[in-house]
Amino acid sequence: MSTFEEDIRPVVTVTLNPAIDQTITVEALRPGHVHRASAVRRNAGGKGVNVASCLADWGTPVVATGLLGSGNAAAFEALFAAKGIADRFVRLPGETRVNVKIADRAAADTTDLNLPGLTADADALDRVRRTLRELVLPGTPVLLAGSLPDGLPADSYATLTADLRAQGARVVLDSSGPPLAAALAAPDLPFCIKPNRHELEAWAGAPLPATADLLEAARGLHRNGVAVVVVSLGVDGALFVADGPALHARLPAVNALSTVGAGDAMVAGLIAAFGADAPLEGVARLSVAFATAKLGCFGPNLPAADTVRALAGQVEISTL
Secondary structure, eight states, X not given: OOTTOOOSOOEEEEESSOEEXXXXXXXXXXXXXXXXXXXXXXXXXXXHHHHHHHHHHHTOOEEEEEEEEGGGXXXXXXXXXXXXXXXXXXXXXXXXXXXXXXXXXXXXXXXXXXXXXXBOOHHHHHHHHHHHHHHOOTTOEEEEXXXXXXXXXXXXXHHHHHHHHHTTOEEEEEOOHHHHHHHHHSSSOOSEEOXXXXXXXXXXXXXXXXXXXXXXXXXXXXXXXOSEEEEEOGGGOEEEESSSSOEEEEOOOOOOSOOTTHHHHHHHHHHHXXXXXXXXXXXXXXXXXXXXXHTTSSSSOOOOHHHHHHHXXXXXXXXX
8 A cells, every 4th residue: 555545534625716727838928929829728727626636636535615606617517527526616606717828838837817707705705614614524634725706805714724723624725925924824824835935935025035045934934833834946846844854855857748737736745645644755755746747737637646656756855
């Protein structure tokens, strides 16, 4: 049995502002010029949905909830049915937003254009809170992920975290800007956060140019009560801060079919490793392997589990 196989408790993912990701591939993006796309893909997405999709590929039972527009829910419903993800989304009138992602093959990067989405209110958030009360038991892993829709206050994730902590859930938060800042200023902190360099700098209110600067900011958050702080660094891997020595984990660069959702795949790997009660090195190996494995797939998908395990064994770990 793999050391990365978790128990059977389903993971609950919460996506309050999901999106349909329309990825347009061009050979080379040149602003101000006309382009001929070589491919177009549409995927039901949003951070929590992407994480749920990757966890389902890994074989983890997942329940997905949040807010979804009833006008174009079919893409999400098809994804959930295909991957065996339990659908507990609250439906609202209107349509879920569409995000346009332009994949530039020459530069091997992606430009995002995030369109407006649903407007929610306090009643919509209360419906999600009631759903979570039905789903969560002590020890349930719960992911709160992504931006907030118009109409919800910045402390919405702080509110949900307090609810979930009271129910005994283990909360992973992957957000940025004011929602992240509000959650980190609240008395009830999430178990784990995964900012990237720019998100951590925005929270800190200052540039963090060196690894030592990032590490000090992450250690400060850990001292304040966040059990695990992971700082994703793109092709440079990630920093992992918890009790004991901090770690830097990375894999050699690979040719990426799509970088869309790589950070979400890393979060899925974190949750899978937490479910297996892996030590910090195991958490680092599996999360970096998830992110790297996803680079070879279009959409929020992982290759076969054996491929991911092989990558996990190749992750380079250094102690900081």
